[in-house]
């Protein structure tokens with residue numbers, strides 16, 4: 299890896315580590331959105347933004363934004379960002395590395411005496427991780443006009459609504475229109491890969507091609523709960539037997555679709571609820587939830603058709619009813635912008651870094667941002683692909699390399715983005 303990067307790797311690393319220190323000491327690394335610790339982290343970030351010469355504000359959707367005006371304010375904004383909240387007992391890099399990257403890019407531009415034509419904004423999106431209110435990507439939904447009244451009415455376990463929580467952290471749920479943007483010309487996000495592809499290929503950066511769409515399917519098999527000792531095998535209506543066949547079918551079909559290539563496809567049965575779930579009772583009811591992710595919705599359509607057919611057959615074979623087969627949620631895949639991807643690829647080439655294109659199997663703020671502006675992402679390798687865990691780790695130089703790719707791309711896009719106003 300080339301070491302003379304156009305930014306200060308140590309300064310970037312120091313920020314990531316300093317923010318990591320703002321954690322629930324009993325559960326490192328925890329900085330849940332809407333909590334006092336989260337606000338403490340943000341106060342620290344706002345301070346760092348100000349020290350870097352950024353004008354800092356909170357928008358109506360609760361996003362922390364640092365801004366440095368360009369030579370020509372009419373050209374609009376190049377935004378860089380990610381999120382500073384974590385899952386419970388999460389890591390030090392997921393989200394944080396992307397926010398710190400934006401900050402370091404602004405400082406590096408300043409140090410080199412460069413003032414861009416475009417205005418630059420660094421965004422710490424509110425609550426990217428699933429929040430206590432049952433919603434993720436709250437801030438990026440708000441910035442893109444995708445945060446609606448139903449979502450604001452969601453409550454956390456003690457009863458506070460998301461609307462009240464948003465107000466509590468400095469947002470303005472009654473004026474979300476003010477958070478909605480039409481002046482952003484490009485959005486770039488650095489994130490740890492959360493997978494093992496880059497690490498296993500010894501590559502420095504991944505340029506994300508698209509962010510998967512996620513379909514969640516619920517299937518309920520309804521049989522009869524009977525005595526496990528007195529009910530002969532040929533008289534049973536065992537709901538779990540049907541569910542088990544379906545779990546295997548999901549696995550086989552997903553393997554087959556993934557192997558077809560070039561599109562990404564994965565599917566998981568992550569919830570299997572057996573009722574009554576007792577050792578001496580034949581399972582009477584079984585609910586499973588399938589999470590299917592792809593870059594190509596046509597594959598999901600084939601998958602859903604096949605699982606529909608198969609699960610009906612599994613129910614019949616087990617002599618149970620398929621009481622429900624329904625889609626719980628369906629988010630489309632999002633392609634990253636080709637022009638931005640090219641700028642990132644060129645940046646990596648200029649820096650002599652090893653790179654590849656790859657899809658993102660996880661959701662990100664960039665997926666929402668793509669609704670209002672060209673968006674793209676850079677992945678950096680993380681140790682053994684682990685994330686959402688305290689062991690989550692990315693090397694200092696790996697983060698710096700990814701940040702440098704975005705730095706190069708920002709400078710290139712400042713020159714090459716369309717200048718129509």
Ligand SMILES: [Zn+2]
Pocket residue numbers: 381392393426489
């Ligand atoms: Zn993240």
